[in-house]
Amino acid sequence: MPDGKPAGVRCVQLDEGNLCRLFGDPRRPAVCARFDYDPELCGTQRDEALRRIEALEVAT
Ligand code: SF4
Structure with missing residues (x-):
């Protein structure tokens, strides 16, 4: 992702199996x-993990 990966956006490098x-x-x-x-x-x-990371993103 040339401009960086925004918080909350799925990385384009993740495959179907995450x-x-x-x-x-x-x-x-x-x-x-x-x-x-x-x-x-x-x-x-x-x-x-997603819940905890989202809480950190909202808090920071
Ligand atoms: S999928 Fe790979 S490149 Fe994308 S954020 Fe995760 S570790 Fe980094």
């Missing part, structure tokens, strides 16, 4: 490579 098409590719953004799973942010399932 996997990153750029994983392992040097074109993958550095910020993505630096992000690691965090149970406090991600919880135990996708819907929980």
